[in-house]
Amino acid sequence: MSSGRLRGKTALITGASRGIGAGVARAFAIEGASVVLTATDGPRLDAAARQLRAHGAGLVRAVVADLRDPRERRRLVDMAGPVDILVNNAGVLGLAPEALWRLPVDVFEGVMHVNTTAVFDLIRQIVPGMIERGSGTVINVSSSVGVKGRAGWGAYAVSKFAVEGLSQTLAADLHGTGVRCVVINPGGTRTDMRAQAKPDEDPLTLPQPADITAPFVAAAAADIANGARLDARDWLVAPVAS
């Protein structure tokens, strides 16, 4: 049920065509936010946007952009306009499971570009406007393997460690500006990425993206302090349906 907590806010959500990003976009729209969705697959992104509009949400815009490309990141920021809430959610797993020493350099760099460099670059382009306005929220999506390395998780784990370090540094830089940075670890969630990472797992044992949006809404609504790190699993209200 909506309490309109994000009315008047504009949220840019990366990786919003499916999975966790689509769930977060829907939760934000229900709370009254205008949302800008982005991903690389145009038809799928348009379908996600259409679905949101059909649910009577506020302004919903879709911008196709490949976050590996600096020019596309620039165009995305230009098209989004002033952003109150930036959710750096888009992510790729790369080759996994695989030992680090077997990863080709281009695979390692590809993961780092989407999961880390794009996060930094969107922050670099969007946070100055937030600071000027004296408010704003950056939500960076991390992972359990961003705080404890695990065999086989390769470049993905390295990229998420970088996101954790970037977020801690940003939160310290933001002290006293009115802008906040919050890290969220979704925990295992029923999405394409999880199925790719753990093909033998029964997806029905996992929460769906819609089940884990509460910490995202709380962070976006300014209920969470700058520098916080949240585990979405701690916010689950109902047992996972099976």
Ligand SMILES: NC(=O)c1ccc[n+]([C@@H]2O[C@H](COP(=O)([O-])OP(=O)(O)OC[C@H]3O[C@@H](n4cnc5c(N)ncnc54)[C@H](OP(=O)(O)O)[C@@H]3O)[C@@H](O)[C@H]2O)c1
């Ligand atoms: N699912 C889990 O269990 C889990 C657990 C911990 C952390 N996470 C994190 O949660 C976030 C979302 O994961 P998910 O499971 O929802 O993943 P997902 O279902 O695979 O969705 C990934 C999203 O990122 C977009 N994307 C991928 N490459 C992109 C690129 N180069 N440029 C722009 N967009 C791109 C995809 O859209 P296109 O394919 O159209 O580009 C898609 O919308 C990720 O940061 C992930 O690391 C997930």
